[in-house]
Amino acid sequence: MSVALLIAVSVPCAVAQGVPPAVAKPDLLVMHNGAPVRNSAAFLEQRRPEIFLDVQENVYGRTPQAQVATTTHVTSTDTQALGGAAIRKQITVTFGDKLQREIHILLYLPAHAAAPVGVFVGLNFDGNQTVSADPGIDLSTVYLPDPALDNVQLAKELKGHIRQMAKPETRGTSASQWQVETIVRAGYGLATVYAGDIEADFATGIGYGVRPLLFKDKQWLPEADGWGSIGAWAWGMSRMVDYLETDPAIDAKKIIAFGHSRFGKTALWAGAQDSRFAMVISNESGQGGASLSRPQRAETVAHLNIAFPYWFCPNYHNYTGRTDALPVDGHFVLALIAPRPLYVSSAIDDPYSDPQGEFEAVVAASAVYRLFGKQAVDVTAMPPVEHPVGGVLRYHLRTGPHDVTAYDWQQYLKFADDQFKQQDSR
Numbered sequence: 001m002s003v004a005l006l007i008a009v010s011v012p013c014a015v016a017q018g019v020p021p022a023v024a025k026p027d028l029l030v031m032h033n034g035a036p037v038r039n040s041a042a043f044l045e046q047r048r049p050e051i052f053l054d055v056q057e058n059v060y061g062r063t064p065q066a067q068v069a070t071t072t073h074v075t076s077t078d079t080q081a082l083g084g085a086a087i088r089k090q091i092t093v094t095f096g097d098k099l100q101r102e103i104h105i106l107l108y109l110p111a112h113a114a115a116p117v118g119v120f121v122g123l124n125f126d127g128n129q130t131v132s133a134d135p136g137i138d139l140s141t142v143y144l145p146d147p148a149l150d151n152v153q154l155a156k157e158l159k160g161h162i163r164q165m166a167k168p169e170t171r172g173t174s175a176s177q178w179q180v181e182t183i184v185r186a187g188y189g190l191a192t193v194y195a196g197d198i199e200a201d202f203a204t205g206i207g208y209g210v211r212p213l214l215f216k217d218k219q220w221l222p223e224a225d226g227w228g229s230i231g232a233w234a235w236g237m238s239r240m241v242d243y244l245e246t247d248p249a250i251d252a253k254k255i256i257a258f259g260h261s262r263f264g265k266t267a268l269w270a271g272a273q274d275s276r277f278a279m280v281i282s283n284e285s286g287q288g289g290a291s292l293s294r295p296q297r298a299e300t301v302a303h304l305n306i307a308f309p310y311w312f313c314p315n316y317h318n319y320t321g322r323t324d325a326l327p328v329d330g331h332f333v334l335a336l337i338a339p340r341p342l343y344v345s346s347a348i349d350d351p352y353s354d355p356q357g358e359f360e361a362v363v364a365a366s367a368v369y370r371l372f373g374k375q376a377v378d379v380t381a382m383p384p385v386e387h388p389v390g391g392v393l394r395y396h397l398r399t400g401p402h403d404v405t406a407y408d409w410q411q412y413l414k415f416a417d418d419q420f421k422q423q424d425s426r
């Protein structure tokens with residue numbers, strides 16, 4: 001365990017009460033040497049590499065570039081899924097040689113598409129079978145907290161876990177968050193993987209995941225700037241794209257990174273690293289994602305490092321109680337997507353994800369989009385509820401709690417239609 005991690009777990013969590021005064025943000029358009037960024041070329045060639053390295057070194061960690069032996073097998077295809085509206089494929093991808101890991105991709109495509117289609121790519125929390133009541137989905141093998149710890153007052157992410165086959169009654173339990181039928185009817189596909197296939201979502205999950213496949217010889221611990229589980233999950237999303245690019249029914253220029261909550265953070269980092277994601281959607285990603293860290297209105301860096309010490313790189317723990325020293329903030333992460341389309345959303349009854357901070361980060365990142373001549377968010381006051389604002393960079397605040405709803409998907413599908421229509425017309 002790193003010294004930074006030991007320090008982090010000893011610092012008490014202190015969520016700020018009320019709304020603190022405005023705090024100065026690091027400037028996206030000033031380079032390390034103090035020179036201003038005046039155009040898109042300077043941003044892409046000089047400033048973006050600086051931002052990327054700062055985010056990588058201090059937040060998500062460095063993703064190894066080594067290649068991993070990979071084999072892919074389509075395990076099932078149903079051309080009459082969802083009452084004939086969809087083609088359902090299930091694909092197993094195996095990584096590694098002596099040490100192996102498998103991910104299981106669940107893919108839905110419109111059954112009657114006249115041309116290759118765009119695909120939303122995202123990770124699910126509790127198994128592929130939860131995204132739809134479709135009985136043809138294979139039950140995932142999932143990690144559940146050890147029942148011996150049921151009476152221990154401890155966050156589930158810090159408990160020991162047991163891996164077992166998901167129960168049949170979990171089928172469709174998260175269907176409202178995925179809206180599979182709506183996505184397919186709109187002419188898009190959906191690809192999802194249980195995140196636990198890539199890396200289990202608890203403090204000792206690294207041993208069950210892909211990161212050890214990419215350890216150096218005789219390496220036993222993550223490096224200080226090494227990737228955390230968010231980096232591993234983002235890597236897994238890119239490996240999903242590796243497969244999707246090979247499917248002739250998919251338009252590889254219309255692959256969309258989507259994520260909610262911790263997987264919203266993951267989608268942003270996946271999109272920042274992999275330009276094959278033509279569009280990115282962050283649904284209530286909050287602290288460590290789209291929101292600003294410095295105001296400390298809701299969840300803090302300290303809380304992230306205590307409750308989820310494995311999400312980020314060990315260096316991130318250096319900023320527990322020292323948020324002002326962090327050289328980047330949420331608007332830096334958003335700017336890494338530019339000039340590709342980016343949608344950030346918040347919910348009015350989800351204060352812990354800090355809607356105000358997410359909106360302010362979008363406003364700040366808009367300056368980068370404008371360098372490219374892209375329509376972004378031109379208002380500085382939080383928009384009314386369920387009133388999307390912006391263009392290529394877009395934002396909405398909706399009613400309701402921390403969730404993904406039918407309203408959210410209506411906006412994301414419209415956004416994809418708007419952006420890809422412009423892309424096709426060029």
